[in-house]
Amino acid sequence: MRDHSTHKVGSRHEVIGALMSRWLFERRTEVVPVAQAQGRVCATTVVSKNQLPNALTCNMDAIAVRFDDFAQGMPDISGWERGVQWQFANTGIAMPEGFDTAIAIENVTVSEDNQTLEALDCAPDERFQSTSMPGSTLEVGEVLVQAGEVLTPTLIACLTMGGHVEVEVVARPRVMYIPTGNELVPAEIELPRGKNVESNGNMICAKLEQWGAEPRHHAIVPDDPDQILAALREGTAWADIVVINAGSSKGSDDWTCELLEREGEVLFHEVSQGPGRHCSFSLLDQKPVIGISGPPLGAEFTTDFFVKPFVDLYLGAAADYPPTVMAVMLDDCPSSPRPMSFVRRAVLRRDEDDQFVAWVHQADPDEPVLKGSNQANALIVVDKDSYGWERGDRYPVELRYPYTLPPRL
C-alpha cells in the first residue's frame, strides 16, 4: 500500500498558479501565409507597407469633373467632351489625371454613345467631393495588428491591405496526451468484457485543437511503471505540456504520482474540488505534467480547468477565462457545508428583461451520460465554505467554452 499522507491537496487556482510559476517555457514563433493565419496569435506588431489609396480615388460610380468649372455655379455642359471636361470614374479607381471632383452617376444623364453629357442634376458642393485622398484608408507604417492579437478574418484583410502575404505567429504549443490503464482499449477494436474504450483522448485532442494547441495522441500505455515513464519522457522530449490520464488515482495499479515524485517533482497530488479531484501537477524535465481525472465528465472539466490556462499562457493571447455572471438562481441549493468544493453543471439563460437566470442542470435520464451536458452551458462552483443559495438569490455562474451569449428562456 502506498502512503498518501504526504499528498498535497490544493484549490483550483492554487494548483494552476503553483505550476505556472515554475514553468520556464520558450515561446516559439513561425511564419505562415496570411490566408491561413486565422485564429493564430500574431507574434509581432505589423505595420502597413502600402498607402491606400495611393492616388486621389473616386469613392462611388460617378463622372469625374474639375471643381473649378463649377466655381460660378452650374456651367453650360452642352459642349463638354468626354476625356476633356469629364470622364467616367468608378468606385475604388484612381480619378483620371487632372480631375479632382466626382458626381454620382445617378445624378448624370449620358448620351447613348457614352461621349456626351446630356444633363447634370446637381453641382458639386466642394472640391474633392466623392473622392478619397491618398492615405485616407491606410498610411505606410500604420499599425495593422498588435503583437498578441488573435487573427480574425477582419485582421487578415488588414494584413492583406497592408501588403503582407506572410505573418509571424506564435507557434501552437505542443501537448502530448498519454492515456494509461490496463482497462483501456482503442475504439478500433471490439470491446472485450470488463474493458473500457479510451474515449478521453479524442475529446481532449479536439479541445486542444480548438484552443490553438498542437496535440499528439499517444497510444494507450498499460499500468506498468517502465512503460509509463518511457511515455512521459517521450512527452517531455517533444511537447511543451504533457497531459497524463488518469492523473493521480490511489489505486494499486496507479503509478503516475510515484514515478513523477521519483523522477521529477509533484507540486500537488489532488485538487480540493470535484468531480475530478484526482488531478496532479508536476514538473518533469522542466515541463509541466498535468494528470487529469479519468472518468469522462471529470476528464472534461479538469481539462478545461487545468490544461487550457497553460495553452493560453503559452499563446500569450488575451486571457480567455470563462466569463462569470451573477445570475438569479431558479432553484434551491441545500446549505450544508461540504467536505470539498463541488462543480455542478448548470443551465444559464436570459429572461425577457435580458437578466441572467440559472438553475442546476438535471440531465434527462434518457440522455447518454455525456450527452446531457450539452444543454448545460454553465458551471456553478459550490465552494466548500459557501452555504448554498435559495431560489431568487444571485450566485456566480461560469460559462462553459465556447462562451456564447446564453439563449432566451
Place this chain on the structure above:
Amino acid sequence: MRDHSTHKVGSRHEVIGALMSRWLFERRTEVVPVAQAQGRVCATTVVSKNQLPNALTCNMDAIAVRFDDFAQGMPDISGWERGVQWQFANTGIAMPEGFDTAIAIENVTVSEDNQTLEALDCAPDERFQSTSMPGSTLEVGEVLVQAGEVLTPTLIACLTMGGHVEVEVVARPRVMYIPTGNELVPAEIELPRGKNVESNGNMICAKLEQWGAEPRHHAIVPDDPDQILAALREGTAWADIVVINAGSSKGSDDWTCELLEREGEVLFHEVSQGPGRHCSFSLLDQKPVIGISGPPLGAEFTTDFFVKPFVDLYLGAAADYPPTVMAVMLDDCPSSPRPMSFVRRAVLRRDEDDQFVAWVHQADPDEPVLKGSNQANALIVVDKDSYGWERGDRYPVELRYPYTLPPRL
C-alpha cells in the same frame, strides 16, 4: 449608359428569402474519422455499438468484497485472504469475479505486503455500493448524436465511447469567391499607383472556413465580360454557392448584373440597406450567385448578412443567426427619416447589473479603417422607417459573429 430603372431593390430578409426559395441543392455527405470531426455536422443519427460498462465495474479505487459477508454487521476480518474474501479493485475496472461491493481504499488499512486487511473503517450500506451496473453509462442502441448536431469535443467522446471511429457528416458546401476589377492587384506584388490590393478574398475565405464551408479563391478577373462569364461558369460547375465581388455596381465597367441577366436570372440588383447596398442575388445554372459589396467594410457586412445564411442552410445545422438583445442605448440617434436602412457598428456591454447597454461605435481616428471594427462587437440596424432613439431607450442590437457574451462595462 445602362438603364437601371428596372433594377429590383429588396430588403435584407426579402433578398435572402427569394434566393433561398429558388435554390435546389443536393446535400452531399462524407465519412471522416471521429478524431477529425470537430465542428462538422453529423449527417445521421448515430447509436452506440457498445454497452458501458459491460460488466459490474468498480467506480472508485477500492477493495472488492461480498455484501453477504456484512449481513450481520462488521465481520471479523483477521483471517481474510486477498483473492478469497477481498481483492483490490480500481476505478473503471471490472469488479473481480464473485465480488459485488466496493469499499473506498481510503477506509481500508492493508498490510505492508498487500496480502492482508489490517482495518476496515466502515461496512458497506448496501449491495453493489461503489460499483456501476452494466449499461449504466451507455446501452447498445442508445442515441449518441442526433442528425444535424454539430460535433463538439464532448460529442466526439460520445461517438468514441459508442465504438465509432468514423462518422458520416454533411460535406462542406463549396463556395467559389471571384474578385473582379481592373483596379485590383494581389498582395504579392508591389502596389502600382492608382491600384488597390485584393484584400476581401482572404477575409471572406477565412470567414467561409470559420462557418464550415470549403472556399476556393479565384484569381482576380479583369472587368471584361467574357472573362467574368468564364469565371462565373467555372464557379457554377464546381461550387454550391458563387460569390462575386463587386456585385452590382453601376459603374461603366461593371458587367456582373448584365451578364447574369443575360445568362441567368437576377432576382435582386440591390439591397435597401447600407453600407453595402450594391449587392445582387441571382441564379446561374441553378446555383445561387451572390454579388457582394466592394469596399472592405461593406464586403464584411454583406458577406455576414447574405452569404452565411446559405452556408448555414446547406449544412442544415441549427440556425446560427445573430442573437439580438434589447439594449439600453447610451447615446442619442437623430430621429430623421432616412432614404434607406443603415447598419451602424455598435459596442455592446453589460453593466454591473448584467443589463445590456450599447452605443454607436466611434472608431478611434488613429485606428486603421477596419481595425476600428474590432471593438465593435454588435450592429444596430437603423431602419428607414424607424425614427431613432434617445439616450436611455431600449433598441434591438445584433451581435456580430462570433457571438460571445459581451464584456462588462
